[in-house]
Amino acid sequence: MIKEKVQTYFEGLQSRITTALEVFDGKAKFIEDAWVRAEGGGGNTRIITNGDVFEKGGVAFSAVHGRLPEKMATKMNVAASNFFATGVSLVLHPQSPMIPTVHCNYRYFEQYDSDGTLTQQWFGGGADLTPYYPTLEDAQHFHRIHKTVCDRFDPTFYPKYKAQCDAYFYLPHRNETRGIGGIFFDYVRDAPGQTFEFVKACGDAFLDAYLPIAERHRGESYTEPEKNFQRVRRGRYVEFNLVYDRGTTFGLETNGRTESILMSLPPEAAWVYNFTPEAGSRESELSKFLKPHDWLELQGIV
16 A cells, blocks of 8 residues: 555655764764654654754654544545544754755645545645755755756646745745745645655655755854844744644644654744844845745846
8 A cells, every 4th residue: 555655755764864964963863752642653753952063953754543633624624534644844953044944844644434445645745945044056956956856757846836835835924935945735636656756756855955055054154143143033933833834733733742743943043023134234135035036047136
């Protein structure tokens, strides 16, 4: 069955990514927290803290099953019947404000009727980059890697999934995107076998999309005011995850493990009343990046 293959792939992806991140950080190691969900299934959450590169990061795997609660079923516009869901999700918050925060998540969902017959299945996921001191080079690298993967399967995927990412990772109360985007898709029901191959290719591309960016900036110095700016911008990240993120909602409303669901939150964040960067400062340049752009065609940000 496809769900066993998907689950096995996600477990392996978690291990490959955490191994590579430990080598890249060079100091900190992931701690592993295996957990069991009372209603069915469980997962494995791996957390890295206080490293040379990563101030806090989490890479989580889960495979859960049971009955979908009425409230969650209504939100998803499906029946409140039995379900199975598996996925891998990660968020990395670097020490340096010169290195972007990154998020990546891929998931698979099945639902069954009262006889246990499969009634629907779908994939979702994507990856997005949230810089504090952004560069066009970084944005183009991250998008180029994902476009290359998308183009291997369908030339319409990248423009479609990039647009969906821009729309999803948007804070309407701030009138800005969370970062410079990436790709995002959800409820992809067609051709599950082919879609699974696409999801694998996306998951396998994560390290190539992110680590060269982190390597480019890991040796750059920064000041305490720049670290404070990172804390303020992390506050926006928290706002999105707690107010709008579907994964957070799904996990909490299906009685998932709270610590694992909220691993995406940074260790330090700040909310400064009416915060406005000084005109002409590097901090003020960020706002130019926090809107949809055709990154691969841009010659510069104005």
